[in-house]
Structure formats: C-alpha cells, structure tokens
Amino acid sequence: MKNKRLISAGLITLFLVLMVVKIYGVTDILTLDLVRDRENPESRKKIAEIVLNDAGVSDQYQPEEVMSIRTFYGDLTGDNNEDLVIVTEIGPTVSYISAYAQDGNNFTFLDSIGPMATIENLELTKAPSLDRDFIVVRENINQKIGAFENSTYYKFYIWDNENLREAGVLPERVRTDWNLAWDSQNQTSPSDWRRIDMDADIAIQDPVNSELLITLYQRYLKSSDTANKSVPADDTYSVIAERTIPATLKWSPEWLYFIVSEKIDNATGEKVAVIEDMAYSPYALVPEYSDTTKNKYRILRKDGTQEIVDKGSVRDI
Secondary structure, X not given: OHHHHHHHHHHHHXXXXXXXXXXXOOOOOEEHHHHHOOOOHHHHHHHHXXXXXXXXXXXXXXXXXXXXXEEEEEOOOOOOOOEEEEEEEEOOOOEEEEEEEEEOOEEEEXXXXXXXXXXXXXXXXXOOOOOOEEEEEEEEEEEEOOOEEEEEEEEEEEEOXXXXXXXXXXXXXXXXXEEHHHHOOOOOOOOOEXXXXXXEEEEEEEOOOOEEEEEEXXXXXXXXXXXXXXXXXXXXEEEEEEEEEEEEEEEEOOOOEEEOEEEXXXXXXXXXXXXXXXXXXXXXXXXXHHHHHOOEEEEEOOOOOEEEEXXXXXXXX
16 A cells, blocks of 8 residues: 555656646757747746757856847758747847757757847848758947947858858948047047948849849048047047948858858968958058058858958969
8 A cells, every 4th residue: 555655646746747847848958839938937937048058158147137038930951840049138238049940849959159249130031042041130239348339230140050150241330439549658648539430231133143232331530529538429520531332242152151252372272262351341441450451351261260361362263
C-alpha cells in the first residue's frame, strides 16, 4: 500500500510539473505556443530568458531588464518555413536580434546579432537570386563618445547556413557634431564647432541585376557660435563645402554582399570585393580627414573579414 501511495504521489507531482511547463513555458525550448503567448508576463519572461541565454549574454542581463520583445517571421533558411526573428530591447540603446528556424511547433536557435543600438524597424524580404530572405534592419545610433552622432543606417543580414552574416550597410542619414577646440591643449580656447550632415536616397535601379542606386547629399558646416561648449543651435551653422554623389551597389551571390566592384589584392593575388569607396564618405569633405579617407577602400575577403586598405594595394581584375 505504501508503494502504491508513493507511485500515486509521484504521478501527481509529474502531472503538476507538466501543467506548469504547459502554462508557463518553463522550458529551454522556444515553442510556437510560448511565442504566441508573449503578452503573458510569465511567457514574456521565459522568452527573454531563452533569448538572452541563446545570445550568450545571460550573465550580463536579467530577463527583468528586457523592455520589449518584437517578433518577425520569414524564410531565413530556404525551407519555405515561417522562421522567427526576435528583437530584444534592453534599455533604450541596447538591442539584440536572434534568429530561429521553425521545426514543427518548436524553434531552433540559429544565431544572434548584437549588441546593436536602437532598432527602429526590421523587415524580412526576399534576397535576390537566393532561396531565402534578408533581415533588413533600420538602426539609429545616437551617441556622445568623442563626437555627438545621431545617424541611421540600413543593415542587411543573411543566413549562410552557418551564421548570420552582414550583407550590406547603407547610410540613410548621418549627423555628427564635434568641437575642434577639444583637440587644443589650451582649455580656454574658443569653441570651433563643425558638423557633417548627410542624407541619402536609395532606389532599386535594376531589379533584374539587383542594383541599388544611392544618391548622397553631403554637407560640411561650421558654427558661428564660439562661446557654446554644447552643440550650438542649427541656425548658427553655415556650409563650408557640399556635394551630391551618385553611387551604385550591386548584389553579388558570390560574396553574399552588396558590393561596389571586385579587385585583386596585389600582395596575395586573391580576389577581394570592394564594399565601400571611402572617397564617398562625408568626412572626405573635412580637410583634416580627407587624406585618410579619399585614398582608401573597405574590402571584403573570402573568409568574411573586412579591412580598410590603400587603393594602391589592389588592382582591377
């Protein structure tokens, strides 16, 4: 009789545990039911716990610190499934993007991106010539480290069957203010505020070949306010130099990136992809920075690494 009572008690305990798992999602697996129930505080906390653990930052942040969880669906793996992307916001300026492949009623973790700044928008859209979707992120960077920057970028990511990899970065807006007096050893020097201001129009020029036409409107400005230690009012700035630059980026299935062109590395003989002509950077308008930008390329190598190199170090194919 005693054994029967122990067995009955064990079954009841198991039943209660299973009920808790079903109701509150106490599991290390991200399930479809759990995601659908994300407005439930217990489910939301569990999702945050799983996502932070998958992103490898559970030792830095607690689930209670997660301010919001946003979900997006698309075909990340080319299996015609509704895969899942979760944006986890921790405070106003720290976000993580986590990608999951659908496996029946469960989601299998693929990879994460972060930390990122403020993610204003995220879309999944078909990648040209591939069987899967891009993750397209609109990220706002608002920081005060060395300069005052408030800029917005479009960033593309693609699942390459091993990792989420960057597939392109397009500036939508760049606004940076800095004070040249900061470089002076004389603390009483008058302020000398400068500003870079850039807007970009982005359009699909050739849908068949997946070319993006980007028009960059760039201005370099100086403020007449020499007394203000904080960023001066907009109406104190006047234009020193400005230009409009058309640029074209073409999607490359080989590089899985929107590239400018291909070159040969003179030192190694390997083919590399030019992903940015830094002469097009708005900072090339600034005399102090012009020489360090106008003669440089940002290149992508076959191993996925990026480098900034002298233009003379590569040659045409």
